[in-house]
Amino acid sequence: MSQTVNIPGTIMLDGPMATKGYPLNKMCYSFNNAAARNEFKEDEEAYYEKFKLTEDQRDAMRKRDVIAMLEAGGSIYYLAKFAGLLGLSVQDVGGLQTGMSTEEFKAFLVKQGEV
Amino acid sequence: MANIIGGITTSHIPAIANAMANGLEDTPYWKPFFDGYPPVRDWLNEKKPDVIILFYNDHGLEFFIDKKPTFAIGVADEYHNADEGWGIPTIPPVTGESDLSWHIANSLVEDGFDMTICQEMKVDHGLTVPLNLMWPGHNYGHVKVIPVCINCEQHPMPQPKRTFALGQAIGRAVQSFDDDLKVAVFGTGGMSHQLDGERAGIINREFDLMCLDKLVSDPEDLTKYSNFDLAEIAGAQGVELNMLIAMRGCLIGDVKELHRNYHAPISNTGSGLMLLEHTMPEK
Numbered sequence: 001m002s003q004t005v006n007i008p009g010t011i012m013l014d015g016p017m018a019t020k021g022y023p024l025n026k027m028c029y030s031f032n033n034a035a036a037r038n039e040f041k042e043d044e045e046a047y048y049e050k051f052k053l054t055e056d057q058r059d060a061m062r063k064r065d066v067i068a069m070l071e072a073g074g075s076i077y078y079l080a081k082f083a084g085l086l087g088l089s090v091q092d093v094g095g096l097q098t099g100m101s102t103e104e105f106k107a108f109l110v111k112q113g114e115v
Numbered sequence: 116m117a118n119i120i121g122g123i124t125t126s127h128i129p130a131i132a133n134a135m136a137n138g139l140e141d142t143p144y145w146k147p148f149f150d151g152y153p154p155v156r157d158w159l160n161e162k163k164p165d166v167i168i169l170f171y172n173d174h175g176l177e178f179f180i181d182k183k184p185t186f187a188i189g190v191a192d193e194y195h196n197a198d199e200g201w202g203i204p205t206i207p208p209v210t211g212e213s214d215l216s217w218h219i220a221n222s223l224v225e226d227g228f229d230m231t232i233c234q235e236m237k238v239d240h241g242l243t244v245p246l247n248l249m250w251p252g253h254n255y256g257h258v259k260v261i262p263v264c265i266n267c268e269q270h271p272m273p274q275p276k277r278t279f280a281l282g283q284a285i286g287r288a289v290q291s292f293d294d295d296l297k298v299a300v301f302g303t304g305g306m307s308h309q310l311d312g313e314r315a316g317i318i319n320r321e322f323d324l325m326c327l328d329k330l331v332s333d334p335e336d337l338t339k340y341s342n343f344d345l346a347e348i349a350g351a352q353g354v355e356l357n358m359l360i361a362m363r364g365c366l367i368g369d370v371k372e373l374h375r376n377y378h379a380p381i382s383n384t385g386s387g388l389m390l391l392e393h394t395m396p397e398k
Binding site for chain 1: 130174175176179180181197198199200201202268269270271309310311312313314315316317318319320343346347351352378379380382383385
């Protein structure tokens with residue numbers, strides 16, 4: 001049973017989402033290891049199969065669609081490791097999710113910090 | 116008896132590690148953040164705590180969601196950092212404090228906090244960044260660290276009222292330890308931020324500043340929030356406020372604010388640095 005509340009633009013990692021996202025998260029957790037990152041880069045499709053990703057998860061990964069990864073149960077903690085593998089910063093990832101360029105996203109952050 | 120001499124709140128974001136590794140402290144982006152730290156470093160160098168109890172959350176280095184402890188405590192004599200997958204430099208080992216750790220673990224379980232007790236525990240940026248901020252150049256080897264890890268990733272996660280109570284129980288445990296040790300407590304993380312979803316990037320400066328005020332004078336008032344309240348007000352990862360609340364819970368005596376520096380944004384977050392001096396109550 002879901003224990004979370006609905007906050008628009010937010011996909012909370014509750015029990016059912018963590019169950020759904022398990023293969024995707026397990027794969028991304030493996031990216032702590034340099035050999036695993038190389039194995040992924042050499043053959044992404046084989047790596048999806050190794051962790052038995054669902055079709056939705058494979059599709060989200062292929063499209064580099066962060067929102068779809070979250071909807072497929074991805075935890076931002078492990079998705080961040082995938083972003084690191086791609087050489088993306090958290091501002092790049094912020095931009096990708098909000099439809100802003102990285103520079104626009106950075107400006108959005110700065111604006112909120114202003115007194 | 117062991118004595119808690121103070122509490123510190125600090126950010127722990129990985130970008131800080133990269134900024135320090137690349138010598139960016141005096142660049143316009145980073146200067147307002149790093150300029151806050153010298154008074155805290157001076158205090159630590161003057162007071163010389165023997166032990167740091169450090170509240171942090173693991174972001175997927177030691178703990179995966181195959182087995183995710185709600186609260187974990189390290190009881191080792193040494194902890195290691197490791198590759199986190201995104202290229203921040205790995206740092207030298209951290210010294211532990213096994214005897215006091217076990218004492219706290221025993222006391223907590225007796226007190227109703229059923230901790231996961233760890234003899235091996237890789238520590239991630241949540242713990243290593245604050246140490247390197249306080250003792251730059253990885254000069255933290257002389258300080259003994261007790262890691263206390265709180266689940267901030269997967270719901271259900273402990274509520275602020277529970278993390279505050281955990282802190283209070285740790286404060287009592289320290290007070291009941293016979294050895295004369297000087298202890299400081301660090302609450303690391305936050306403040307407001309959200310990394311994931313279309314709502315990514317929200318920072319709530321006003322709320323962060325209110326929380327810093329409350330952490331000084333009325334921490335119990337922060338325990339009225341649920342984690343969902345925090346997610347709504349301060350972003351999905353705003354729940355990291357729990358580490359700051361746990362730290363403040365440890366300060367069971369009188370508290371005096373010595374220093375504060377709030378700056379936003381640092382990376383995607385509001386950053387709250389605060390130094391609280393603490394006088395232990397009579398036993």
